[in-house]
Amino acid sequence: MKHAARHSFLVRPGGRPRGELRVPGDKSISHRAAMLAAIADGETRVHGFLEGADCLATLRVFEAMGVTVTRQGGVLCIAGAGRDGLRPVAGALDLGNSGTSMRLLAGLLAGQAFDSVLTGDASLRKRPMGRVIEPLRQMGADIAGEAGDLAPLRIRGGRSLRGIRYRPPVASAQVKSCVLLAGLYADGDTAVVEPAVSRDHTERMLSAFGVELFRDGDAVGLRGGQRLTGGELRVPADLSSATFFMLAAAIVPGAEVRLTGVGVNPTRDGVIAILRAMGVGIALENERTEGGEPVADLRVTGGALRGIEIDPALVPLAIDEFPAVFVAAACAEGDTVLRGAAELRVKESDRIAVMADGLAALGVPVEVYPDGLRIRGGGADFAFDGGEIDSHGDHRIAMAFAMAGFRARDTIAIRDCANVATSFPGFVAMAREAGLSIEEANG
Numbered sequence: 001m002k003h004a005a006r007h008s009f010l011v012r013p014g015g016r017p018r019g020e021l022r023v024p025g026d027k028s029i030s031h032r033a034a035m036l037a038a039i040a041d042g043e044t045r046v047h048g049f050l051e052g053a054d055c056l057a058t059l060r061v062f063e064a065m066g067v068t069v070t071r072q073g074g075v076l077c078i079a080g081a082g083r084d085g086l087r088p089v090a091g092a093l094d095l096g097n098s099g100t101s102m103r104l105l106a107g108l109l110a111g112q113a114f115d116s117v118l119t120g121d122a123s124l125r126k127r128p129m130g131r132v133i134e135p136l137r138q139m140g141a142d143i144a145g146e147a148g149d150l151a152p153l154r155i156r157g158g159r160s161l162r163g164i165r166y167r168p169p170v171a172s173a174q175v176k177s178c179v180l181l182a183g184l185y186a187d188g189d190t191a192v193v194e195p196a197v198s199r200d201h202t203e204r205m206l207s208a209f210g211v212e213l214f215r216d217g218d219a220v221g222l223r224g225g226q227r228l229t230g231g232e233l234r235v236p237a238d239l240s241s242a243t244f245f246m247l248a249a250a251i252v253p254g255a256e257v258r259l260t261g262v263g264v265n266p267t268r269d270g271v272i273a274i275l276r277a278m279g280v281g282i283a284l285e286n287e288r289t290e291g292g293e294p295v296a297d298l299r300v301t302g303g304a305l306r307g308i309e310i311d312p313a314l315v316p317l318a319i320d321e322f323p324a325v326f327v328a329a330a331c332a333e334g335d336t337v338l339r340g341a342a343e344l345r346v347k348e349s350d351r352i353a354v355m356a357d358g359l360a361a362l363g364v365p366v367e368v369y370p371d372g373l374r375i376r377g378g379g380a381d382f383a384f385d386g387g388e389i390d391s392h393g394d395h396r397i398a399m400a401f402a403m404a405g406f407r408a409r410d411t412i413a414i415r416d417c418a419n420v421a422t423s424f425p426g427f428v429a430m431a432r433e434a435g436l437s438i439e440e441a442n443g
């Protein structure tokens with residue numbers, strides 16, 4: 001992807017974060033909306049669907065499988081094909097950069113009558129897929145990866161799946177969701193017992209589509225054969241995208257940003273606890289429920305930050321927010337330490353290594369562990385050096401370092417930023433609206 005690698009952000013120092021912003025729709029919830037609507041009976045109207053590259057990749061796959069998708073104003077209308085109404089596609093389904101698409105679709109497609117091949121970009125083809133291959137095989141699926149556990153994934157349809165009770169070795173909403181989606185097509189009960197709680201958007205949305213779930217002890221599960229019924233859905237603003245503006249406010253004393261309509265699902269809101277523990281003021285206003293998900297307006301105020309030892313129990317609840325947390329940590333008084341987060345090494349990039357390199361390039365002392373990072377915060381007088389960051393095509397790393405511009409002494413150039421469009425179309429315009437001096441460059 002030579003061309004994409006040339007897409008850069010240039011961020012000039014200074015500015016004071018401000019304003020009231022509504023970031024785009026939640027990525028996790030948008031994926032699930034597309035998938036469940038596609039196999040539901042009747043039409044589903046989705047308000048606030050994230051039109052980012054990852055969710056559009058999911059949507060395109062279902063369109064290729066015969067699902068009709070139309071847009072009426074800002075509403076996405078998906079005409080459900082019904083439980084068994086998807087049609088085979090000749091050739092591989094390309095999911096680009098999206099791990100969520102690949103892992104959830106693997107479960108859904110394992111239960112179809114036809115064969116499928118799932119592939120993706122260079123990053124996705126390096127990410128571990130054994131974590132979904134293993135439980136799907138236990139259910140009787142015929143699925144194989146390249147060199148064992150990598151994409152492309154080849155799925156042979158027409159297998160009869162059986163329900164299992166699965167204990168994944170890592171807390172992963174993608175694995176849990178994959179198994180539950182396959183469970184819809186399996187005989188008997190399918191349940192997942194996670195080592196720690198992961199985001200529960202799939203469970204909430206299955207309920208919204210009329211599927212009955214059961215919980216016993218730490219397990220969540222469902223009986224196979226249930227049908228889904230389409231309806232009206234509302235996608236909240238994405239807390240993971242809002243995090244970059246929370247970071248901006250957090251690192252500039254006296255700054256204040258208001259983020260409206262943000263999803264604050266308690267299985268997903270670890271970043272709020274972490275930033276609060278570091279001294280950031282975060283007020284939740286107008287708390288409400290939309291489409292089965294808790295939502296609030298967040299008022300975030302910057303102040304003096306302190307370094308903390310991050311509770312490892314918060315790792316699955318803040319798994320996508322660590323690039324931003326690490327940038328905040330550089331501005332704190334004292335060290336911030338994260339352990340128990342080896343999962344960060346298998347995200348869109350190795351987020352421990354890539355963040356450590358980027359922080360070091362901007363003058364921040366870091367110590368790298370196999371499962372985390374120690375960051376020496378510079379305290380009240382700290383400013384990032386100017387410099388060049390390689391985001392390795394990782395959207396969240398690019399956006400986290402862009403916000404460092406608010407606390408920098410010189411220009412920061414961030415390379416390989418095209419994938420910001422996977423989760424946050426319009427990021428640059430919104431960052432400008434919030435007061436950041438940011439430009440895009442190609443070359």
Ligand code: S3P
Binds near residue numbers: 171172319
């Ligand atoms: C996601 C789950 C998380 C997260 C990813 C989205 C989801 O991955 O990192 O960005 O939508 O289920 P894991 O569940 O594999 O940790």
